[in-house]
Amino acid sequence: xxxxxxxxxxxxxxxxxxxxxxxxxxxxxxxxGVFNFAQGAMVLFAALAMARFAEWVPQWTGVNNVALAxxxxxxxxxxxxxxxxxxxxxxxxxxxVNQEGAxxxxxxxxxxxxxxxxxQSVFGSDIYKIxxxxxxxxxxxxxxxxxxxxxINKEDLVAALVAAVLVGLxxxxxxxxxxxxxxxxxxxxxxxxxxxGIPLSRIWVIVWFVAGIVALVAGVIWGSKLGVxxxxxxxxxxxxxxxxxxxxxxxxxxxxxxLIIGVGEKLSEVFLxxxxxxGIEIWFAxxxxxGFLLVRPQGLFGEKIIDRV
Amino acid sequence: MFYRENGQFKTSYRADxxxxxxxxxxWAVLGLIAxxxxxxxxLADEYLFRAILIxxxxxxxxxxxxxxxxxxxxxxxLGSGAFMAVGAYAAYNTYIRMEGMPLVMALLxxxxxxxxxxxxxxxxxxxxxxxxxxVATLAAQFFCDWAFLRIKWFTNNSxxxxxxxxxxxxxxxxxESPVQKYLFCLCFxxxxxxxxxxxxxxxxxxxxxxxxxxxxxxxxxxxxPMYAKLSAFAVSSFIVGVAGGLWAFIHLxxxxxxxxxxxxxxxxxxxxILGGMGSVMGSFFGAAFIVVLPIVINQTLPWAGGLxxxxxxxxxxxxxxxxxxxxLIVWFLIVEPHGLAKLWSVGKQKLRIWPFPx
Numbered sequence: 001x002x003x004x005x006x007x008x009x010x011x012x013x014x015x016x017x018x019x020x021x022x023x024x025x026x027x028x029x030x031x032x033g034v035f036n037f038a039q040g041a042m043v044l045f046a047a048l049a050m051a052r053f054a055e056w057v058p059q060w061t062g063v064n065n066v067a068l069a070x071x072x073x074x075x076x077x078x079x080x081x082x083x084x085x086x087x088x089x090x091x092x093x094x095x096x097v098n099q100e101g102a103x104x105x106x107x108x109x110x111x112x113x114x115x116x117x118x119x120q121s122v123f124g125s126d127i128y129k130i131x132x133x134x135x136x137x138x139x140x141x142x143x144x145x146x147x148x149x150x151x152i153n154k155e156d157l158v159a160a161l162v163a164a165v166l167v168g169l170x171x172x173x174x175x176x177x178x179x180x181x182x183x184x185x186x187x188x189x190x191x192x193x194x195x196x197g198i199p200l201s202r203i204w205v206i207v208w209f210v211a212g213i214v215a216l217v218a219g220v221i222w223g224s225k226l227g228v229x230x231x232x233x234x235x236x237x238x239x240x241x242x243x244x245x246x247x248x249x250x251x252x253x254x255x256x257x258x259l260i261i262g263v264g265e266k267l268s269e270v271f272l273x274x275x276x277x278x279g280i281e282i283w284f285a286x287x288x289x290x291g292f293l294l295v296r297p298q299g300l301f302g303e304k305i306i307d308r309v
Numbered sequence: 310m311f312y313r314e315n316g317q318f319k320t321s322y323r324a325d326x327x328x329x330x331x332x333x334x335x336w337a338v339l340g341l342i343a344x345x346x347x348x349x350x351x352l353a354d355e356y357l358f359r360a361i362l363i364x365x366x367x368x369x370x371x372x373x374x375x376x377x378x379x380x381x382x383x384x385x386x387l388g389s390g391a392f393m394a395v396g397a398y399a400a401y402n403t404y405i406r407m408e409g410m411p412l413v414m415a416l417l418x419x420x421x422x423x424x425x426x427x428x429x430x431x432x433x434x435x436x437x438x439x440x441x442x443x444v445a446t447l448a449a450q451f452f453c454d455w456a457f458l459r460i461k462w463f464t465n466n467s468x469x470x471x472x473x474x475x476x477x478x479x480x481x482x483x484x485e486s487p488v489q490k491y492l493f494c495l496c497f498x499x500x501x502x503x504x505x506x507x508x509x510x511x512x513x514x515x516x517x518x519x520x521x522x523x524x525x526x527x528x529x530x531x532x533x534p535m536y537a538k539l540s541a542f543a544v545s546s547f548i549v550g551v552a553g554g555l556w557a558f559i560h561l562x563x564x565x566x567x568x569x570x571x572x573x574x575x576x577x578x579x580x581x582i583l584g585g586m587g588s589v590m591g592s593f594f595g596a597a598f599i600v601v602l603p604i605v606i607n608q609t610l611p612w613a614g615g616l617x618x619x620x621x622x623x624x625x626x627x628x629x630x631x632x633x634x635x636x637l638i639v640w641f642l643i644v645e646p647h648g649l650a651k652l653w654s655v656g657k658q659k660l661r662i663w664p665f666p667x
Binding site: 035046084091092101105109112113114115116125202207237241243244248276279280283286287289293 | 433633
């Protein structure tokens with residue numbers, strides 16, 4: 001039982017991280033109808049920027065305080081993501097307004113390759129560390145109930161907390177601010193939003209910027225856990241089933257979908273894997289999402305798609 | 310001046326429905342095929358065969374298959390690599406396990422298995438489309454990656470997980486030298502190219518295009534979406550499967566599942582986008598472009614770097630290649646969504662009225 005719970009917790013934590021990446025997908029899809037394949041590349045790009053700035057800032061300015069250097073690096077990385085968002089809007093999306101979803105999907109595939117290449121040429125392609133002072137030591141809980149207790153990483157708990165705060169802030173931003181309202185209007189109907197004077201291009205820059213910040217947070221958390229390296233960019237492929245499961249237009253869906261996928265992956269790997277030779281977590285998530293797709297194409301919480309296929 | 314249809318009168322429907330209605334076109338294509346069969350083996354050296362020509366011919370065949378699904382029927386697929394893998398491994402098992410199995414037969418059996426898998430993973434297309442379908446085909450990709458890596462039976466229980474074939478021959482003729490390999494693959498390409506070209510001009514091809522352009526309207530005029538979509542999946546994955554078999558047997562010789570990873574799927578999709586969606590010619594252009602581009606970049610970038618006094622490392626080359634690829638994809642989608650094939654047809658149109666354009 002203890003082992004089962006431990007696996008369950010591990011799955012929940014991994015799921016939290018998937019949720020963070022999935023959140024970026026959902027934000028952009030909600031506001032512009034673009035299925036942003038480049039979210040993984042953005043995570044890598046942001047994490048690389050953060051890791052390298054944290055290295056370079058002390059060299060450039062002589063700041064010795066690690067926390068301050070990290071803060072400056074984070075601010076610089078945010079700035080970089082703003083520039084990226086602006087470039088994507090101006091150079092790509094603006095020219096593809098009113099195109100089909102499939103065309104936009106392929107355009108984001110192109111952006112993925114470009115960002116992967118750019119990030120690694122500018123910031124280097126080794127494995128970098130991000131050290132934002134996350135607690136590393138594991139803690140044991142419930143050791144009264146089970147022998148030896150359950151092992152939980154403090155790092156994971158902090159990550160989950162950060163993710164929860166981020167989701168809270170985002171929903172506040174979407175629901176309470178006028179920009180958030182404009183974002184939702186654009187998501188509903190581009191033309192109607194434009195006709196009442198909402199500047200479409202600025203809204204898109206904001207959305208991609210917000211997605212960039214989400215990518216940065218996800219990148220920092222993943223990066224401090226596993227190190228920043230190219231494989232971070234494939235995390236987008238891991239997060240795809242999450243959005244399908246949760247629904248492309250739902251923020252809570254991304255969170256809960258992420259948790260389900262995370263738990264499902266870990267449990268299937270541990271309890272089902274040994275029978276079929278292991279390594280099944282990669283496709284298990286996809287098959288789960290695929291099964292869901294057939295029964296409920298809009299996902300768990302997505303808006304009902306009224307569309308005959 | 311020389312390229313025009315003036316004076317070429319059609320006297321029968323048959324003549325009117327030829328693939329190439331203009332005599333000059335017909336001769337040009339026949340000449341091109343003859344050149345590919347006779348001229349190229351005389352002119353090209355071994356490096357050219359190994360690095361460019363053989364990969365080009367096989368990937369052009371695969372791109373042709375993907376183009377039928379993505380370009381003609383409008384169903385986005387990110388699982389082409391998986392269908393290639395199914396073709397390769399099914400052909401491998403047939404070839405290894407059955408005594409005296411002819412090579413061509415094994416490759417075709419690989420195609421048949423790929424067709425079955427393609428139809429199976431095409432079933433979601435009856436219910437979802439667009440991005441959702443892309444994710445469904447990704448499921449095929451990851452499942453096949455895993456299956457061929459972990460299930461030892463597929464690789465004939467080889468310890469290293471690699472499958473390999475040797476001593477290939479057809480009708481007693483060995484396929485060893487690059488020229489023989491090239492000619493063997495070229496035969497497949499020409500035959501499948503002609504078949505595909507005729508297929509997309511026929512009733513079934515028109516059904517695919519109707520589904521692509523507007524599925525509801527297609528259903529209204531009496532096209533069965535299920536039949537049209539699944540047949541596109543079947544034909545596409547058959548061709549892709551045969552290409553996968555060729556890639557493994559002829560080009561690689563011994564291979565691992567990584568040869569058919571998700572990157573291969575993306576590469577094939579890019580070929581179709583750059584070459585031109587919904588165009589047989591476009592598949593060839595796209596394949597040629599994507600095979601040649603990395604080599605051109607590898608040759609020219611160090612030279613260009615040398616001019617401005619910068620040494621370009623291999624890592625930088627890879628990254629520059631990625632950036633150029635990505636930028637090109639976006640650029641093509643914005644500027645010329647119909648790809649290189651459209652440029653080709655515009656060029657032909659201009660040539661037809663040259664030198665008096667008005």
